[in-house]
Amino acid sequence: MDSACLDSRRQTGEREAGEVTIRLLTGAQAQAAMPGLTDVLLDCVEGGASVSFMAPLDRATAEGFWRDVVAGVERGERLLLVAEDGEGVLGTVQMVVAQPPNQPHRADLSKMLVHRRARRRGVGAALMRAAEEAARAAGKTLLVLDTASPDAERLYERAGWVKVGIIPNYALWPQGGLCDTTYFYKALG
Template sequence: MTVRMLSGPQAHAAVPGLTDVLLDCVAGGASVSFMAPLDRATAEDFWRNVAMGVEQDDRILLVAEDGEGVLGTVQLVVGQPPNQPHRADLSKMLVHRRARRRGVGAILMQAAEDAARAAGKTLLVLDTSSPDAERLYTRAGWVKVGVIPNYALWPEGGFCDTTYFYKALR
């Protein structure tokens, strides 16, 4: 497995593989902004917009890959307001179900933190509705801030809570 940061053109080229991961995560019940059933065209549009954000230096996009393709991905939203140049949002940490419990999430988290440091960021924030992800973030030294009830919907419907975390980078 390798992890790499994608340039804008590389992000555009990776849209099919990234789409596969997003479709798999939503089909598996992940609350990641989309409702089921998620169609391929909508998922591709999402990733094309992310690739444009990479081209505009508003996002950093990382992917984990193996011989079969994209295993997982995570983004850093680095384009922040003028009074928050030190901060980034960690977003859309997605790992394909075929690659879960193999350390992909932990490797992507470390790569995201390293990329944030390289971009001059000293504070990261994220939110999650996944108890599995909460365990990953806690093990990686993230601090749980609190839970907001009924924040979003599960892909099949019904409310889900979200938990906010932050991490100060050294």
């Protein structure tokens, strides 16, 4: 996706990556997208992603997670972006913009999820660019994230994120067993 495409669609809040559209959702739009967001979360956990849930993840639990996210969007605590194609939602990422009073300049990138049917198509990279742009628009100058995925680490490093370090045995894989997590940051210029 080139910067001209980003600039030309700035007014609508949409970003395109090939046949994929990236949108920053309002609370109402997030509510409407919940079935697709739930499908993506279920697919990622089923595929072994360490994203806070254990397998098997049931639909009701996943829907409860998204209800909480939508409430955070409605309160202005989170920015929620989705990647969509003709078949529906295929990826998502959040920016947690509500931070303590001594960290108004910072946001946490959270729950970068891409459905297995959409991997290796540039969806993650497009979501990252759109999330960084949304964070800039929200006045954020420092972003932080953590990941347990070596594939995601490569994506973040290519996008200019700086690896800070690894915490061993930080969480569990969805099927059990401890996994490490790697922390990254990015200063937005």
